[in-house]
Amino acid sequence: MPVKLSYCRLCPASCGVRVEVDGDRILGIVGDGLHPLSGGYSCPKGRRGGDFHQGPDRLTTSMRRTPGGNFEPIPVEVAIAEIAERLEAITGERGPDALALFMGTQQNFAALTGPMARAWFRTTGSRKLFSTMTIDQSAKWIVQSRMGEYLGGRQRFDTADVWLLAGTNPMVSLNGGDGDGAITQNPSVTIRRARERGLKLIVVDPRRTETAVRADLHLQLRPGTDAALFAGLLHVILSEGCHDHGFCERFADGLEELGAAVAPATPAHTEAVTGVPAADVIRAARMFAAGRRGMATTGTGVCMGPHSNVAEHLAACLNVVCGRYLREGEVTPNRNVLARTTPLKAEVRPPYRTWESGFRSRIGGIGTMNGELPSGILADEILEPGADRVRALVVSGGNPARALPDREKVERALSELELLVCVDTRMSDTARLADYVIAPTMAYERPDHTLLMEFFFARPFAQYTPRLVAPPAGVIEDWEFFFRLASAAGHTVKFAGRVLDPDVPPTSDEMLAMFAERGRVSMDEVMSARRGTLAPPEEKVVGPPAEGASEHRLALCPDDVSAEIAAALGESTPQRGLTMRLTVRRMRELMNSVGRDVSGLARFGYNPAHVNPQDLRQLGIEHGDIVRIRSAHGRIRAVAHTDPTVRQGTVSMTHCWGASDADADPRGVGSNVNDLTGYDRVQNINAMPVMTAVPVAVESEVPAGAH
Numbered sequence: 001m002p003v004k005l006s007y008c009r010l011c012p013a014s015c016g017v018r019v020e021v022d023g024d025r026i027l028g029i030v031g032d033g034l035h036p037l038s039g040g041y042s043c044p045k046g047r048r049g050g051d052f053h054q055g056p057d058r059l060t061t062s063m064r065r066t067p068g069g070n071f072e073p074i075p076v077e078v079a080i081a082e083i084a085e086r087l088e089a090i091t092g093e094r095g096p097d098a099l100a101l102f103m104g105t106q107q108n109f110a111a112l113t114g115p116m117a118r119a120w121f122r123t124t125g126s127r128k129l130f131s132t133m134t135i136d137q138s139a140k141w142i143v144q145s146r147m148g149e150y151l152g153g154r155q156r157f158d159t160a161d162v163w164l165l166a167g168t169n170p171m172v173s174l175n176g177g178d179g180d181g182a183i184t185q186n187p188s189v190t191i192r193r194a195r196e197r198g199l200k201l202i203v204v205d206p207r208r209t210e211t212a213v214r215a216d217l218h219l220q221l222r223p224g225t226d227a228a229l230f231a232g233l234l235h236v237i238l239s240e241g242c243h244d245h246g247f248c249e250r251f252a253d254g255l256e257e258l259g260a261a262v263a264p265a266t267p268a269h270t271e272a273v274t275g276v277p278a279a280d281v282i283r284a285a286r287m288f289a290a291g292r293r294g295m296a297t298t299g300t301g302v303c304m305g306p307h308s309n310v311a312e313h314l315a316a317c318l319n320v321v322c323g324r325y326l327r328e329g330e331v332t333p334n335r336n337v338l339a340r341t342t343p344l345k346a347e348v349r350p351p352y353r354t355w356e357s358g359f360r361s362r363i364g365g366i367g368t369m370n371g372e373l374p375s376g377i378l379a380d381e382i383l384e385p386g387a388d389r390v391r392a393l394v395v396s397g398g399n400p401a402r403a404l405p406d407r408e409k410v411e412r413a414l415s416e417l418e419l420l421v422c423v424d425t426r427m428s429d430t431a432r433l434a435d436y437v438i439a440p441t442m443a444y445e446r447p448d449h450t451l452l453m454e455f456f457f458a459r460p461f462a463q464y465t466p467r468l469v470a471p472p473a474g475v476i477e478d479w480e481f482f483f484r485l486a487s488a489a490g491h492t493v494k495f496a497g498r499v500l501d502p503d504v505p506p507t508s509d510e511m512l513a514m515f516a517e518r519g520r521v522s523m524d525e526v527m528s529a530r531r532g533t534l535a536p537p538e539e540k541v542v543g544p545p546a547e548g549a550s551e552h553r554l555a556l557c558p559d560d561v562s563a564e565i566a567a568a569l570g571e572s573t574p575q576r577g578l579t580m581r582l583t584v585r586r587m588r589e590l591m592n593s594v595g596r597d598v599s600g601l602a603r604f605g606y607n608p609a610h611v612n613p614q615d616l617r618q619l620g621i622e623h624g625d626i627v628r629i630r631s632a633h634g635r636i637r638a639v640a641h642t643d644p645t646v647r648q649g650t651v652s653m654t655h656c657w658g659a660s661d662a663d664a665d666p667r668g669v670g671s672n673v674n675d676l677t678g679y680d681r682v683q684n685i686n687a688m689p690v691m692t693a694v695p696v697a698v699e700s701e702v703p704a705g706a707h
């Protein structure tokens, strides 16, 4: 059987793979040992790509809901014409803001989908744009916008001598923080090599994760206390004066205010709030500050907590006060290949606080970030009466029915829409609520390139892949759906700086080439290299600041941040009876809800509630028992697993599982943690809900004495 070379498109790691195909079928996928970037690494879900592809629930044609509530196959061009007509009717009557777009995770793994979905959306005139970023790590957007951005570039993992990872477990997620290519590929080898080189690794996580066991110092804090911990580290660094005075003077404002704000965060106070021994707080602070190079990067564990925006802000402050950025005249490898090379300048883009001007939602007066409204208000945008209430929603590569907090409310909102269109390769939980489901090609059925992933690569690399197998007759590419939807409404879309002729759609290869035309390596060259191309090394030099820009400063401690620091250092209000904390985690075998239904992929076929054995003993619960977990919002049934890596007092569970029925058998369908989350304690500005460190109680479902 022929073996073809490609790369996996389930996560940013983009591992090189060898795919054995037989006609339209994928027989097997293995990591490509000769791949320049991943060197043979692959993970279980990547290797099961064939099962995703020809999975039993794969949609091979678009579907329309019948008046009786069933689905019937429908030719895609008919579906597009009907959707365009219904959108026109809805926005004609209520205005463009009655239409919204939700962009999910899988939209990001086809280079053309995101840009074309946005291009279509711009033609509608709506301002109701949502994505998963705002239930993920939008704290990072808030920090850039409130602090400003240093434009000279960051220090890199591969030359660092210290690194702090907080609330991220790259050994499983291949994430590792602000994708600077840090630890995305082959994490165990990347971390081992760095440590052999002498890098000191600090991990901040309530669980002794697969990453934490590789650390020099693991700070096993109480969930939700990252802001207090970072304040404690800053307290030590600033009071011992081991910060980078030169960088701060030159590029930052508010160092004194920051020092005052973290003054109460003494090591003893930090121990009291976070549970991390004072001696370890001091050790970590000194270890981080003593390194010459290296950053603090965070993941969902920090960005989903109860003080997420200020926690992320303080993590960024650690990098600024220690000057972990490149200076004028420094050189760094240019990692842009197909993407345009952006110059580095030793200057600051001042704070820009987009939400303070421009469009505001009628829900809580929330403004926009990077042109988006937060997903934390999507349900209310649909449910709350008002002139510009969302009545039609297009979901692209996402599954909001499982991914958003307060599952019941979200499902109610999705069901109340006049029109729900879901572009998905399978009948997802969201697709089941839709009026139309558009079936797109799957990864190995479409050509693609890695332009959008360069940001995550440690080396300057680009790969093109042709389509390996022919798609079913009834599907189209994701980008084509949006292109044709615009055309059906009489609009032309702009892509890569040109207006596309609605009557003569370009091919995917032409689109990919247009997208990459400002790269430093030509598409032709990348297309001819079957395993992708490592671009010739090229150095970027950090240039001087532009004229007038040398006065700009990073804002270390604006007033709202200062108030948030004080709140994060204070006592948290105890919630009666809810003494445990639910925390986030990911499964190696799945990508959010993707893979859940592939038989034998997830280890147990459900998402266990991982609890420390001592807690289980105290609660009278045994490994494998079904337990009830309740929060201020709701309750779930779950299968308890004993797990010594989990900190006492926490319940560690993966999201995107479970059915719409909270009483369903958790061994059969898993448990949806978003029955335990809600929107009552959202962050200012980005309405980010609390999704980790959620107060819960765990109770046995087995009658006492029945064991």
Ligand SMILES: Nc1nc2c(c(=O)[nH]1)N[C@H]1C(S)=C(S)[C@@H](COP(=O)(O)OP(=O)(O)OC[C@H]3O[C@@H](n4cnc5c(=O)[nH]c(N)nc54)[C@H](O)[C@@H]3O)O[C@H]1N2
Pocket (backbone or CB within 6 Å): 011, 105, 136, 166, 167, 168, 169, 170, 172, 173, 174, 175, 176, 177, 204, 205, 206, 207, 209, 222, 223, 224, 225, 226, 298, 299, 300, 301, 302, 305, 583, 584, 585, 586, 587, 588, 589, 590, 591, 592, 652, 692, 693
């Ligand atoms: N295999 C796999 N990979 C994935 C995904 C997947 O579903 N499966 N999803 C992808 C997506 S969408 C994303 S956003 C990324 C996320 O990537 P990561 O952020 O690295 O996600 P996790 O692996 O869940 O790591 C989060 C860690 O935070 C810890 N944590 C929980 N609560 C707290 C807390 O209060 N404070 C601190 N400091 N830590 C806490 C958890 O114990 C866990 O180890 O992963 C991506 N990669």
Ligand SMILES: Nc1nc2c(c(=O)[nH]1)N[C@H]1C(S)=C(S)[C@@H](COP(=O)(O)OP(=O)(O)OC[C@H]3O[C@@H](n4cnc5c(=O)[nH]c(N)nc54)[C@H](O)[C@@H]3O)O[C@H]1N2
Pocket (backbone or CB within 6 Å): 103, 104, 105, 106, 107, 110, 132, 133, 135, 136, 137, 300, 396, 397, 398, 399, 400, 402, 403, 404, 405, 423, 424, 425, 426, 428, 440, 441, 442, 443, 478, 584, 585, 591, 592, 593, 594, 654, 655, 656, 673, 674, 677, 691
């Ligand atoms: N409680 C709690 N909730 C969470 C999280 C948490 O940690 N805890 N994590 C949050 C995070 S970080 C994220 S990113 C979200 C994830 O939120 P989503 O992105 O909404 O969820 P996914 O399950 O990744 O949805 C991806 C969908 O895309 C479909 N798909 C796969 N391939 C393709 C394709 O080629 N084209 C199209 N059109 N569709 C495709 C899949 O079938 C699936 O239905 O969940 C969030 N929700």
Ligand code: SF4
Pocket (backbone or CB within 6 Å): 008, 009, 010, 011, 012, 013, 014, 015, 041, 042, 043, 044, 045, 046, 047, 174
């Ligand atoms: S880590 Fe796994 S899912 Fe991600 S690209 Fe590699 S094989 Fe695919």
Ligand SMILES: [Mo]
Pocket (backbone or CB within 6 Å): 105, 132, 136
């Ligand atoms: Mo995410």
